[in-house]
Amino acid sequence: MDDLDKLSKEISYALRHAPWEYELEMNEEGWVPMAQLLDALRREAKWEGISAADVEEMIEQSSKKRFEIKDGRIRAFYGHSFPMKIQKEEKEPPAVLYHGTARRFLTSIMENGLLPQERQYVHLSQDVETAEIVGKRHDGRPCILAIDAKRAWEEGVKFYLGNEKVWLADSVPGRYIEPMQLK
Numbered sequence: 459m460d461d462l463d464k465l466s467k468e469i470s471y472a473l474r475h476a477p478w479e480y481e482l483e484m485n486e487e488g489w490v491p492m493a494q495l496l497d498a499l500r501r502e503a504k505w506e507g508i509s510a511a512d513v514e515e516m517i518e519q520s521s522k523k524r525f526e527i528k529d530g531r532i533r534a535f536y537g538h539s540f541p542m543k544i545q546k547e548e549k550e551p552p553a554v555l556y557h558g559t560a561r562r563f564l565t566s567i568m569e570n571g572l573l574p575q576e577r578q579y580v581h582l583s584q585d586v587e588t589a590e591i592v593g594k595r596h597d598g599r600p601c602i603l604a605i606d607a608k609r610a611w612e613e614g615v616k617f618y619l620g621n622e623k624v625w626l627a628d629s630v631p632g633r634y635i636e637p638m639q640l641k
């Protein structure tokens with residue numbers, strides 16, 4: 459693992475899971491002053507010389523769009539797990555969204571719906587390819603679920619924007635979920 463990967467992992471941990479460990483003052487949308495994050499990281503020997511340019515490079519080089527920098531602040535687009543629920547922008551979803559998961563979770567998902575589990579929101583993918591990448595973290599041959607987001611949204615399920623490929627929901631009832639036949 460190279461340094462940019464390590465940096466991405468540590469900033470994910472700080473912004474998604476444990477901002478208090480880094481003494482970060484996070485607002486309700488998940489924004490943190492960049493200078494505060496850099497100060498916190500610099501207290502660790504391995505990030506002693508880190509600059510905002512390094513963080514920007516990490517974000518640019520990453521295959522996933524995990525963080526956003528704006529007006530001297532930084533936030534994670536998705537993935538949060540701490541109790542204070544981050545407020546996300548509610549938005550009309552595309553007609554169909556996807557969710558990649560493990561085969562072993564399927565029975566429970568169809569019975570109980572998609573639940574956020576350890577995170578604040580359920581994570582949905584804009585396309586099948588992204589869902590496959592997500593699902594492979596849990597199962598070598600993941601199962602892909604198609605979500606009838608249009609009908610769910612029309613019937614009152616709220617959807618929120620993560621980044622362009624990741625959508626969020628509080629939960630998704632099983633009646634909107636259809637397992638897909640993969641090639």
Ligand code: HQG
Pocket residue numbers: 522524537558559560563566567570571572573574575576577580581582591592593595596624
């Ligand atoms: C499953 C990564 C049983 C759900 C990814 C999933 C994503 C249920 C697992 C982002 C269930 C939670 C999030 C139910 C849901 N019964 N299992 N009722 N409801 N589940 O990791 O969506 O690389 O918290 O299917 O790419 O896999 O970190 O969520 O398998 O975008 O940037 O419970 O994290 O992005 O797993 O992944 P996770 P996820 P990063």
